[in-house]
Amino acid sequence: MADSSAESGTTAAPAAATTENWVKKAEDQEISTLVGGLNIEKKDKENGAGGEAAATTQPAAGSAENGSHAAAAPTGAAAPAAGAPPPGASGEEIETVNPADASLLMKIIRKGLVESKLDLEVQRKDPSSPLHSVKSFEALHLKPELLQGVYAMGFNAPSKIQETALPTLLADPPQNMIAQSQSGTGKTAAFVLAMISRVDPRKNYPQVICLSPTYELAIQTGEVAAKMSKFCRDVRLRFAVRGEDVAKGERLTDHIIIGTPGKLMDWGIKFRAFDLRKISVFVLDEADVMIATQGHQDQCIRIHKQLPSTCQMMFFSATYEKEVMEFAEYIVPNPIIIRLAREQESLDNIKQYYVKCRDQNEKYQAISNIYGVITVGQAIIFCHTRKTAGWLAERMSKDGHSVAVLSGELTVDQRLAVLDRFRAGLEKVLITTNVLSRGIDVAQVTIVVNFDLPMDQNGRADCETYLHRIGRTGRFGKSGIAINLVEGEHNMKICKTIEQHFQKKIHLLDAENSDEIEKIGS
Numbered sequence: 001m002a003d004s005s006a007e008s009g010t011t012a013a014p015a016a017a018t019t020e021n022w023v024k025k026a027e028d029q030e031i032s033t034l035v036g037g038l039n040i041e042k043k044d045k046e047n048g049a050g051g052e053a054a055a056t057t058q059p060a061a062g063s064a065e066n067g068s069h070a071a072a073a074p075t076g077a078a079a080p081a082a083g084a085p086p087p088g089a090s091g092e093e094i095e096t097v098n099p100a101d102a103s104l105l106m107k108i109i110r111k112g113l114v115e116s117k118l119d120l121e122v123q124r125k126d127p128s129s130p131l132h133s134v135k136s137f138e139a140l141h142l143k144p145e146l147l148q149g150v151y152a153m154g155f156n157a158p159s160k161i162q163e164t165a166l167p168t169l170l171a172d173p174p175q176n177m178i179a180q181s182q183s184g185t186g187k188t189a190a191f192v193l194a195m196i197s198r199v200d201p202r203k204n205y206p207q208v209i210c211l212s213p214t215y216e217l218a219i220q221t222g223e224v225a226a227k228m229s230k231f232c233r234d235v236r237l238r239f240a241v242r243g244e245d246v247a248k249g250e251r252l253t254d255h256i257i258i259g260t261p262g263k264l265m266d267w268g269i270k271f272r273a274f275d276l277r278k279i280s281v282f283v284l285d286e287a288d289v290m291i292a293t294q295g296h297q298d299q300c301i302r303i304h305k306q307l308p309s310t311c312q313m314m315f316f317s318a319t320y321e322k323e324v325m326e327f328a329e330y331i332v333p334n335p336i337i338i339r340l341a342r343e344q345e346s347l348d349n350i351k352q353y354y355v356k357c358r359d360q361n362e363k364y365q366a367i368s369n370i371y372g373v374i375t376v377g378q379a380i381i382f383c384h385t386r387k388t389a390g391w392l393a394e395r396m397s398k399d400g401h402s403v404a405v406l407s408g409e410l411t412v413d414q415r416l417a418v419l420d421r422f423r424a425g426l427e428k429v430l431i432t433t434n435v436l437s438r439g440i441d442v443a444q445v446t447i448v449v450n451f452d453l454p455m456d457q458n459g460r461a462d463c464e465t466y467l468h469r470i471g472r473t474g475r476f477g478k479s480g481i482a483i484n485l486v487e488g489e490h491n492m493k494i495c496k497t498i499e500q501h502f503q504k505k506i507h508l509l510d511a512e513n514s515d516e517i518e519k520i521g522s
């Protein structure tokens with residue numbers, strides 16, 4: 001199939017645009033003097049539009065492999081011609097989520113702290129030793145300039161994980177920590193505060209290093225550090241990321257280095273631009289994303305080997321899988337482990353339906369009918385592949401509906417643009433793939449449609465993805481409706497498996513009860 005994106009002008013923006021946007025974002029946040037001084041934008045251009053940016057932000061895209069580009073928003077879906085049969089699940093790869101991209105997107109679209117009502121679990125070597133917890137930032141006895149920075153960020157009180165983690169992270173003698181809690185609960189702010197607090201600005205050499213899995217994630221963390229240390233004028237930060245270089249023979253005098261493992265390894269081991277043996281704090285952020293990235297784990301271990309035994313190790317992850325914990329235990333001796341259980345999504349407030357469709361045309365018809373009845377609220381439609389998403393968008397657009405498309409080959413900037421438009425209500429319908437199955441909190445979404453039922457690569461029901469697509473947490477506990485388009489016996493089986501798995505009835509939706517949707521859609 002020809003790649004028609006060029007014709008429609010929707011080809012992914014060059015990587016430099018992404019980079020520029022980060023710089024722009026940093027400037028917007030009044031930290032241009034800090035981040036701007038890094039000259040990222042200029043260096044990227046010199047380096048030919050940041051080749052590594054493409055490597056770090058694009059791996060999920062795979063657009064070169066299958067040659068299909070779905071559109072950015074809203075109508076220019078440049079996928080197969082309208083009327084062409086939509087691809088089934090079998091012939092094509094189901095779109096998978098790149099953890100680094102997903103994490104970045106979540107960070108950017110999140111509006112603030114994710115609060116949890118659930119309990120924090122703490123494990124430590126000596127359970128009888130008292131564990132401090134603070135209810136205010138003052139109680140941490142921070143340097144006044146640092147406290148000023150914290151308040152200037154609008155943080156009034158520590159989040160749940162910060163209450164327990166911060167006293168330990170700041171304690172003397174330093175203690176190692178492994179902390180796990182879902183994205184958005186305040187981990188970054190916690191370790192950044194600890195990093196700044198540990199710096200002795202009188203010593204002109206790097207004392208703290210923080211490893212992030214990708215360029216963009218490192219920049220995000222750097223932005224938080226720059227903001228928080230805004231009033232600590234003698235604390236210097238440096239990014240060790242693509243586009244940043246050290247001159248031959250240069251010895252770094254910055255206190256905190258935030259970067260990706262490859263670059264940090266080059267600077268610390270190959271070029272000896274700083275002495276890893278003088279590092280007193282080592283932070284490993286997004287450890288779960290880190291180990292999902294080829295080669296990063298080994299690089300982290302190589303850096304870690306050079307650190308002194310007295311170095312305080314801080315290890316943060318959003319998940320608590322076996323692999324992550326094995327890595328954590330290798331890197332972090334005698335840690336205090338803090339875990340905050342994830343708030344589970346549930347199907348409690350969701351009415352679930354299925355519509356029997358004989359073929360793709362009937363599926364399309366069902367979608368058109370649903371579109372017709374949404375007068376208030378918005379809908380998200382999930383497809384397996386970006387090809388199907390593009391096909392559906394093209395067809396709906398041709399029929400005069402205004403739809404947005406979000407799939408994996410879009411750059412982060414393009415995804416944000418699509419989401420911003422959708423959030424603003426400029427389109428009623430967002431067509432997407434699994435790239436968005438987690439973390440959607442667009443409050444006004446009332447209808448979720450599974451154009452393709454969630455299944456794994458082997459064609460088995462994927463109940464977890466189903467829950468992520470349509471479930472709501474207590475926080476967003478509004479009622480909603482889920483509609484599953486069921487085509488053929490195999491789909492029907494999947495639908496039944498999902499029903500049994502959650503022990504929640506999925507009702508048949510047909511002409512007799514179609515007014516149900518009208519009630520919810522209005």
Ligand SMILES: Nc1ncnc2c1ncn2[C@@H]1O[C@H](COP(=O)(O)OP(=O)(O)OP(=O)(O)O)[C@@H](O)[C@H]1O
Pocket residue numbers: 103106107110111112113114154155156157158159162181182183184185186187188189190318
């Ligand atoms: N104590 C606080 N009070 C108010 N807002 C906070 C506080 N701590 C963090 N935040 C804000 O909450 C959001 C999430 O915080 P943070 O990025 O630290 O979470 P995280 O757990 O590190 O997320 P991720 O796993 O995605 O990196 C950010 O917008 C941050 O500015």
